[in-house]
Amino acid sequence: MDRCPICNVAVKPENLVRHLNxxxxxxxxxxxxxEKLKEEPGRSPRRNAGPPLRIRRWQVLxxxxxxxxxxxxxxxxQVLTPTSSxxxxxxxxxxLYHWHTVLTIYSGAAQVQLPANIGLTVFCIEPLHTHDTSGxxxxxxxxxxxxSIGDFFGVWRxxxxxxxxxxxxxxxxxxxxxxxLYDREFIELHYASFA
Numbered sequence: 001m002d003r004c005p006i007c008n009v010a011v012k013p014e015n016l017v018r019h020l021n022x023x024x025x026x027x028x029x030x031x032x033x034x035e036k037l038k039e040e041p042g043r044s045p046r047r048n049a050g051p052p053l054r055i056r057r058w059q060v061l062x063x064x065x066x067x068x069x070x071x072x073x074x075x076x077x078q079v080l081t082p083t084s085s086x087x088x089x090x091x092x093x094x095x096l097y098h099w100h101t102v103l104t105i106y107s108g109a110a111q112v113q114l115p116a117n118i119g120l121t122v123f124c125i126e127p128l129h130t131h132d133t134s135g136x137x138x139x140x141x142x143x144x145x146x147x148s149i150g151d152f153f154g155v156w157r158x159x160x161x162x163x164x165x166x167x168x169x170x171x172x173x174x175x176x177x178x179x180x181l182y183d184r185e186f187i188e189l190h191y192a193s194f195a
Contacts, residue, residue: 005033077123085154087143088124094140099183101137103152107194119155128152128181139181149187150177165190 119129166175
């Protein structure tokens with residue numbers, strides 16, 4: 001142990017310089033003592049500094065590309081995902097009910113096949129959707145409300161148009177987009193020409 005030449009306190013040799021700076025900064029002998037101590041080897045610990053941090057141009061470009069790619073991918077998904085016409089479900093099955101209505105559409109004498117996955121996207125399951133081409137509309141709801149055939153055409157992004165005939169469970173009714181979809185119901189729509 002060394003002794004401080006000013007206050008005679010025991011101090012480790014490597015801490016004497018710091019002691020003089022911290023405890024006796026205004027003492028008139030401090031500057032001369034510091035100069036003398038700094039010349040002695042082992043008084044001030046050597047700091048092992050690593051190499052300086054160098055940022056290269058390719059690193060900046062890589063980070064910028066990753067950020068711009070992420071932002072671009074986010075906006076691309078937003079643009080390519082169509083907006084839903086009805087609020088998305090919290091999950092497959094609906095919390096209040098899950099019904100099935102079978103829809104058959106005729107264009108002239110030819111039957112029109114409903115596409116699979118109407119109302120299903122990566123980010124949204126709409127309350128009215130299809131899973132296959134059988135014509136079965138899955139009517140699922142988290143809300144206490146009924147859905148109409150017009151709502152299904154909205155999800156499908158097709159115009160209900162002007163059918164020449166509408167049958168609900170084999171009973172002729174006046175063609176209307178306001179016909180409610182119920183469980184185990186069969187709806188037939190006849191058009192002169194359906195596009």
